[in-house]
Amino acid sequence: MSTSASTPSAATGHARFPHLQAVIFDWAGTLVDHGSLAPTQIFVDAFATFGITLTLDEARGPMGLSKRDHIRTLLEDAGLQAQWQARFGKASTDADIDAIYERFMPMQIEKVGRYSQPIPGAVDALKALRGAGLKVGSCSGYPRQVLDVLLPQAKADGIEADHVVAGDELAAGGRPGPFMALANVLALGIGDVRACVKVDDTTPGIEEGRRAGMWTIGLSLSGNETGLTLAQLQALPDAAVVAHREAATKRLMAAGAHLVIDSVASLTKALAEIDARMARGERP
Template structure:
């Protein structure tokens, strides 16, 4: 049996988000389904509102949307009372089959993701992942992604852990345990959402935020390419500011740019004596 490859860099693992990070450029699959799920109850939710809590587990996402004053006002006008936990459950039960049915349409790898994962493996780094998607949704997404070349060493779903999801550190730390990583300070969390960056920081990891490919910009690759340069720059800058404010150590356009950043993190680790 071949011995495990020793990391070339002074790092041990990279923990990725899924939608907007490895697959689904623009993180479109979950956003549209939230809009449609609320619409089935007669509640209008805009795409911008639906994107606001992205990165949370889907049940927490629904809870957060119902806490939005404008959405809550609609709910009370329609149903004559404030929303309760039973209403969150009802929306979630409506959301789940819709998300399961649609997620496969958004399983395409983000350009550069396959090459980046191959590069990480060549460096001897372990590859973890976690998602706000429930396990039932990942059970559909993962085989489709695997066929296309996206297969981390470990995956944690948004409803796998009793402790909860983002912005808590638990999903990221579950990867650390499963991958037998000895130092969270030598792990890098890569995510396109504010809760995902907070998750990585709360877990004590280096954090890299993604702008153009992710939820903060929220456009397809074709839409981003067609944007006037000034608009694309402004959208990138706005996304970078939000991710940096959440604690991202570095911010890049997409996962394709990650190897260069990991080299910079490695240099800082060596300078600080973490080998």
């Protein structure tokens, strides 16, 4: 039987989200680690061992890329490159990127577990998706060695995906390319990328989902774009929270997000909106 052009080729048929098949998540700042502190702080610490001063805001700039690409992008910044040249008397090279990465990796592996706590609402959101018959994929800028530490701890706290792709294990590369998202499509047996939703707290992660042909939901307050722990966020006056939300939403929408919500605690409502838009014939 042929399928109409406006209907996913393998619709789920589940009553709650009948037009959707899978949700693909990022990890830090999306499911765990409110504020996405684990990767940012370790970048600051790793660069400091080379005598280079890197602020948390600077470290956040390329967040979402694979960690080696993240380091490369940081060193392309004029200010950091000037620091490097002042300290070492020459421009940074690929060998220097490798050296920083090799310094970064054991520090990240050692400390990632400290930041593995689920973001409030994440456990319930995953239960709701599975209860609705949706598959749960995931990908990360973290290399596999780091995920091998993070994933068991997250699982113990109720956070688990059906499939996980690490930022260093695809020959085609990582974000903002579509490759990790599409690897989830293949592994999960999804019949139509248009029935997938990518959820991410970074602009490269949103671009990844759009390039893969998926719906995309950005997270404004729980992740990299705001960069605050839950306690720090809750301590802010309402006006400051509104300002953070508006600034993050603007950046995520500019990257191509179809919707932006505060955190995964609001995910099921956002998915219902996307499903309704699909029922009206809209496609990502």
